[in-house]
Each structure stands twice: as C-alpha cells, then as structure tokens.
Amino acid sequence: MARSALLAGLFLTGTLPIQAQSVWNLGGNGNWNTAGNWSPVGVPNGSTTDVVIGDGASTITMNLSPAIRNLSIASGNTLSFSNQSDLVVHGTVTNNGLIFVNQTGNSGSTAFQAEANAILSGTGLLRMSRFANGGNSRITSAAGFTLTQQAGHTIAGAGYLNGALINLGVVQADVSQATTGNQLVLDFENKVNQNLLQAAANSILAIDVISITNTGGTIRSLAGSEVQIGNGATIIGGTVESIGTGLIRTYGTANANFRNVTINGRVETNSRGDIGLEGAIHNTGNIRLNPGNATSDTLLEILGTGATLTGGGTITMIGTGNANEASLTGAGGTLTIANQTFEGSGDFGRSLIGIANQSGGLIHANTTGQSMRINANASGFTNQGTLRASNSGTLIIDESFTNDGLIDAQANSLIDVNGVLTNGSGGTIMGSGELDAGATQLINNGNISPGNSAGQLAIDLANLGSMTFGSTARLNIELASASSFDLLAINGEATLNGNLAIDLLGGYLPNASDVFTILTAGNDNELTMGQFFNVAHGQTLFTAGGEGFFTINYLDLNTTSSQVRLSNFTAVPEPASCTVLALAGIISLGLRRRK
Helix, strand or coil, X not given: CHHHHHHHHHHHHCEECCCCEEEECCCCXXXXXXXXXXXXCCEECCCCCEEEECCCCCEEEEXXXXXXXXXXXXXXXXXXXXXXXXXXXXXXXXXXXXXXXXXXXXXXEEEEEECCCEEEECCCEEEEEECCCCCEEEEEECCCCEEEECXXXXXXXEEEECCEEEECCEEEECHHHCCECCEEEECCCCEEECCEEEECCCCEEEEECCEEECCCCEEEECCCCEEEEECCCEEECCEEEECCCCEEEEECCCCEEEECCEEECEEEECCCCCEEEEEEEEECCEEEECCCCCCCCEEEEEEEEEEEEECCCEEEECCCCCCCCEEEXXXXXXXXXXXXXXXXXXXXXXXXXXXXXXXXXXXXXXXXXXXXXXXXXXXXXXXXXXXXXXXXXXXXXXCCEEXXXXXXECCCCEEEECCCEEECCCCEEEECCEEECCCCEEEECCEEEEECCCCEEEEECCCCCEEEECCCCEEEEEECCCCXXXXXXXXXXXXECCEEEEEECCCCCCCCCCCEEEEEECCCCCCEEECCCCCCCCCEEEXXXXXXXXXXXEEEEECCEEEEEEEEEEECCCHHHHHHHHHHHHHHHHHHHHC
C-alpha cells in the first residue's frame, strides 16, 4: 500500500529524487522535464543522478534547471538549454555530441555550472550562444570548485566563462557558434590553460582581471580576431601569439601582465592599456605602446625584480607629440635587453629601473623630430649592445656609462649624453650624425669610425667638455674618393693617443697631390693636443690594406682650430708588378753582360 502511494506520488510530481541512472528513451526530440521521456520514468534532477543520452539522433531541450552527477551524450545528440535554464553538474560530463548553452533573452543568464570538481570530457562541443549587455551564456563554478575540460573537447561561442577552469582542450571565442555577440570573456576565477585558448575570425577572446597559468599552453588570436587582456589580468608561462591579421590587445585601467611568456606576432595597447613584463620574456613579434588619444602616458612596466627580453622581436614606443607618450617604467627591478629592439620615442626608465642593454639589444630613437630619453635608477645603465639614432630622431642618455657595444649616430640624428661617456676598449662610436658629449667628458679607449662607410661624425663638446683618446683607442678612417672620405669633427678640446688606421674603399688609390683633412678640433682656444701613438707629425703611415702610405701632419691653424691631415700618398706596387720589374732588371743586366 505504501509502495503504491510512493509510485503515485512520483507520477504526479514527475521528478525522480534519487536515481542511479536516467536514460533518454523517447527515440526522438523532446523536453527534459517530461517524465515519460526517461527510463525509468521521472525527470532527472539530483546531485547523485547519472543521465545518459545515447540514441545518437535526438535533441533534448532542457527547460528547467536540474542538478545531476554524471552526464553522457552520444555523437549525434544535442542537449539544448532553454532561456535562463541552468545545468548543475557534480561529476563528469562525457560529451561526444553538442551541449548548447542557449540564452535567448535580454536579461538573466543561462549557465553550465560545476557544483563540485567536475570534468568535461569527450570529443564534442559545448556551445555558448550569447554575449550582450543583458542576457548571457555562462560557464560557472561554485566557490572552491574547478571544472576541468579534458583534451579533445571544445568550448566555443560567446558569453562568459566565470568559473575556475583547468583547460586541456580548446576554448574558442567564435562568432559563428553564437547567436548574439562575438565576445567570450574569461573572468572572476583564475584559470589554468595547458592547451589552447583562442579567438576565431571576427571574434574577441577577453581575459579580464584574472590570472591564467598558461604553462605548456597557447593563447592565440587567429586572423581577423583579437585576444584582449586587461584590468590587471596576468598571463603566466606558455605562449601568447597572433596569426596573420590577428591581434593581442591590452585595455583597461590596470596592466596586462606577462610573466615568463613567449610572445609571437602583434601585441598593441589600446589607449592607456598598460603592459607589465616580468621574468623571462621571449618576444619574437612586435609590441606596440600606443597612447592614442589617452590623457596620460602608456606604460611598459618592469615588474618584480625585473625582466629579461630575448627572441629578436621589437618593442615600438609611439609618441603622439602631445603631453602623453609611451614610457618604460617600473619599481626598482632591472630590464635586461638580451636580444630585442626598442624603437621609437618616449621615456626609457623614468629613474625607476636599472637598464642593461646586452650584445643582442638595440635601443633605437627613430621617430622624426622626437626623442627617446634613457634614465635609469641607482642600479645604472650599461651598454654592450647598440644605441642608435636615425631618421632625424634624438637619443638622450641622462647617465654616465661605459660603452662596450656600439653607439651609432646616423645622418641628421643626435645622440646626447648628459654624463661621462667612456668608450670601452671593445666599444665603437660611429655614424654620420652628431654625438653631443659636451656636458662633461668623453673618454675614448675603443674605436671611433666616422660615417656609415665614408662620412662625417660630429662630436660636440661645446659646453666645456673634453675628449681624451686612451692608449687602446683607434680612429678608423675610410677614403672612397678625393671628395668622399671620413672626417671626425670635434667641437672642443681633444687629447690624442692610441692608433690611427686608414682604409681605402673600392680599389681607390689617391693621387700624390690629394690632401685629406680627417680630424678637426677646437673651440674657444681649445685645441688638439698630443698625437696618435703609432704615427708622429711628418711621419708616414701605411694603409690597412697595404696599398700605400701617407704623410701625417698635425696642424694648429690658429688659436681656435687644429687639424690632422693626410697627404703625399705613395702607392706600393702590387707583388706581381714587383716580380715583373725584378725580372726585367735581371734580363737587362744579363743582356749588358753578354755585350
């Protein structure tokens, strides 16, 4: 009698409270909340209930918000959520078909929710339909619990992925899978990605506020899409990349942070959208700091103890010519530029970070009419790489430092050092622009090579600075023709030492009457003092290629100007010519003896 009453009650309510397994047996399309569509009869709804949808052909419309333990969906089957219906999962979902989180209204949400440490597996697709100002598809998890998507499974579409997630499969923002909107937003709970998070064409994958541990994983923007990272979001490890016309874009009022990340492709700030770098950053692409119409600077911030940049990529700092600019900053760490190019204009350091430009690094002021200013903290600035100004740009260095790399001031461009510049024995200063070292002192213990090929390098010491050549110094002079040759023009006092080297370019051989002024110095009674160690006044010096030799003259033209000149070139015959002349002499001597 009691059993009959219980069964009658179940048929009246249509809900199976505790059930080991419920199997879809309608053999066609139908609603979840129809008790007769299941075997045994009853609507599955309980945290210990297992649900099997396995006929391979049916679409089940879930028009309530049930809780279940495990769910199995066969290939060919679809589970479609009605508007504002949620599925709460306590165990494992094995999906080889389609789960459609189908929010259609302008308010509320439709959700797939992990109420325990749940697993989403299989080879199927969880499709999210809607991202809008009102009414969204969501994947969530209860506090303290995580959803794990296994390899082979895909989440795609538009909406919000709010819950804690470990992704071993594919998560894809994909407008083609959505009915409204083109954004898939990852937010609220931190995530772990060990495979692929990506945006498909015309879609946006947004990573907001959270941290994603991406070790072994890839975050990717496909052609025609964007991955947007901002508002303090942090990517830790793995690869962030764009393909073709894809773009990684930063946004918001707090940094998009990258820690121990490989960056391939294009990364660009959106207005202020600052970027933070920490640890080992392997950038093979281009990071563009573009203030746009922002009312404040766009920042590249070196976080923690610092960042080391490798990969051969480029970081472009874009100045607007207004009050706002691209700026490199930090909080006491050190930026190590191991193999990377910084180009453009802006503030490089703000006295807040140490800067070590290693042998593969390039700091390049190449924006016409604008400047890049290097200003390190107490840790200082070192250069073993390249410092370059070109395209009428200006590189300002507010530091005393030793150059063990290359300083290259190209035509119509300026490098301005506001400190003691020591050109180390392995360093080179070159170019056909201007080096301004007038604030204090220029000590040259290395190479100075005017021109890019033959040309003039101007060194300005007008502000009572001085230039000293050390014993290891070397001035390299190239002569291409009587009108095209190197000149080191020093506006100020210079003390000579070290070696002078002369190269003839392209087979050029000067005439004996040609005179070449290769060094000028002097300003306000400041003359050239001393001589090069390897050649005194009036002595001769062979060219580096052995083509011939010049007479070297050190001249004080008046009380304010000195020059070093080459003259009286004497060519040395080729070895073959000497042999011919020697043979001719021997033959001539033999003929005379026979007579």
